[in-house]
Amino acid sequence: MTGDLIRHHITFMTPHQGADPASPTLDQARRQIARYGLTADPQAVLVAARLMAAGARLGQAGEVHFGRFGLSTGRYRLLSDLEDHGGEKSPSQLAASLGVSRATVTGLVDGLEREGLVARRPSTEDGRGNVVILTARGADKLRDLAPEHFARMQSLVGGLSVEERATFLDLLARVVAGIDALTEG
Amino acid sequence: MTGDLIRHHITFMTPHQGADPASPTLDQARRQIARYGLTADPQAVLVAARLMAAGARLGQAGEVHFGRFGLSTGRYRLLSDLEDHGGEKSPSQLAASLGVSRATVTGLVDGLEREGLVARRPSTEDGRGNVVILTARGADKLRDLAPEHFARMQSLVGGLSVEERATFLDLLARVVAGIDALTEG
DNA sequence: CCCCAATAGTTAGGCACCTAAGCATAAATA
DNA sequence: TATTTATGCTTAGGTGCCTAACTATTGGGG
Numbered sequence: 001m002t003g004d005l006i007r008h009h010i011t012f013m014t015p016h017q018g019a020d021p022a023s024p025t026l027d028q029a030r031r032q033i034a035r036y037g038l039t040a041d042p043q044a045v046l047v048a049a050r051l052m053a054a055g056a057r058l059g060q061a062g063e064v065h066f067g068r069f070g071l072s073t074g075r076y077r078l079l080s081d082l083e084d085h086g087g088e089k090s091p092s093q094l095a096a097s098l099g100v101s102r103a104t105v106t107g108l109v110d111g112l113e114r115e116g117l118v119a120r121r122p123s124t125e126d127g128r129g130n131v132v133i134l135t136a137r138g139a140d141k142l143r144d145l146a147p148e149h150f151a152r153m154q155s156l157v158g159g160l161s162v163e164e165r166a167t168f169l170d171l172l173a174r175v176v177a178g179i180d181a182l183t184e185g
Numbered sequence: 186m187t188g189d190l191i192r193h194h195i196t197f198m199t200p201h202q203g204a205d206p207a208s209p210t211l212d213q214a215r216r217q218i219a220r221y222g223l224t225a226d227p228q229a230v231l232v233a234a235r236l237m238a239a240g241a242r243l244g245q246a247g248e249v250h251f252g253r254f255g256l257s258t259g260r261y262r263l264l265s266d267l268e269d270h271g272g273e274k275s276p277s278q279l280a281a282s283l284g285v286s287r288a289t290v291t292g293l294v295d296g297l298e299r300e301g302l303v304a305r306r307p308s309t310e311d312g313r314g315n316v317v318i319l320t321a322r323g324a325d326k327l328r329d330l331a332p333e334h335f336a337r338m339q340s341l342v343g344g345l346s347v348e349e350r351a352t353f354l355d356l357l358a359r360v361v362a363g364i365d366a367l368t369e370g
Numbered sequence: 371c372c373c374c375a376a377t378a379g380t381t382a383g384g385c386a387c388c389t390a391a392g393c394a395t396a397a398a399t400a
Numbered sequence: 401t402a403t404t405t406a407t408g409c410t411t412a413g414g415t416g417c418c419t420a421a422c423t424a425t426t427g428g429g430g
Binding site: 023028031032033035036038040041043044045046047048049050051052054055056057058059061062064065073080083084099143146147150151152153154155156157158159160162164165166167168169171172173174175176177178179181182183 | 208213216217218220221223225226228229230231232233234235236237239240241242243244246247249250258265268269284328331332335336337338339340341342343344345347349350351352353354356357358359360361362363364366367368
């Protein structure tokens with residue numbers, strides 16, 4: 001029962017057909033810019049808006065995807081990161097490599113521990129530290145979901161050729177580099 | 186990375202130089218695929234993983250961005266959508282155009298109403314319905330944040346030329362179309 | 371040697387998002 | 401017309417993410 005707490009997310013998400021509600025149009029961008037007499041480039045604004053919308057949709061789809069396995073994106077990433085590092089890591093290290101706060105790691109580990117996929121052990125080196133370890137059940141879970149997981153990841157970008165994927169990867173990296181520009185200043 | 190919301194815990198991250206924590210590498214993808222003897226294309230998996238990571242980072246950066254104005258991404262989108270439709274719309278319509286559940290709209294409107302940026306009025310046509318209206322304060326808020334908002338949106342994609350942005354927009358749209366493939370089946 | 375700053379982890383409070391269940395009212399049907 | 405079904409919105413409960421504050425331990429400087 002506890003394992004299904006996340007699963008219920010997958011029932012919803014009626015795939016919107018036709019006009020994507022969360023996908024802004026060039027006209028919208030133009031109108032919004034014109035409304036206040038600004039000089040921004042509508043195309044640039046459109047790309048940024050579409051990107052943010054895509055990110056949100058992708059995030060939700062990711063939750064649905066991992067929900068199939070009784071996991072969430074965050075829990076999967078933690079499990080996977082643990083596996084990549086010999087199945088043992090401190091919460092602080094996990095927070096750093098996952099790019100989330102330590103408080104978030106506490107919550108993720110709480111959930112995974114309830115499911116028996118990881119366990120906490122006191123650190124032998126640091127009296128204040130813990131070590132999160134991947135249990136046999138956790139390793140099994142990763143092994144079981146791997147085939148479907150990777151197949152679906154592939155299908156996500158299946159609409160692009162190898163060359164297009166390379167291009168996309170390059171452009172995406174440069175946009176990601178621009179994220180700081182969005183928050184700085 | 187994403188900004189001030191997360192920046193602080195980077196400061197106490199182990200002075201680990203190197204790769205962006207939340208950005209997977211090709212080697213990681215290869216290793217994960219090899220671990221279970223799968224046949225997935227590492228490049229495709231990498232692109233998908235990077236995209237999801239980018240989406241998450243972008244979402245967080247967006248929260249930082251809108252946080253500057255005392256808003257959140259969801260609240261801004263609701264306000265903006267309202268403005269685009271004459272400043273008046275029902276919660277159901279808002280939910281549809283924002284691509285979120287009606288329950289989420291209830292929460293967003295609750296918050297915006299507390300701030301005085303929107304107001305609820307009973308519908309004159311449907312006894313069970315409400316109408317959410319943009320208040321003068323809400324319109325002011327949108328006007329005030331517009332210059333900085335659009336400037337930052339532009340700077341997000343400032344690293345790309347006009348042609349590259351067009352290419353990116355096209356590729357992004359095709360990946361978005363592949364999102365359904367991720368959840369279907 | 372002791373005190374205090376830095377660090378590890380958790381807890382508390384907040385927002386956004388979800389599903390499911392609860393009301394109220396409207397529309398459709400018997 | 402009366403009953404059933406559908407729709408509009410809210411509420412309850414759950415998850416992930418955050419910041420800030422709190423506890424415990426480590427370790428450096430007076």
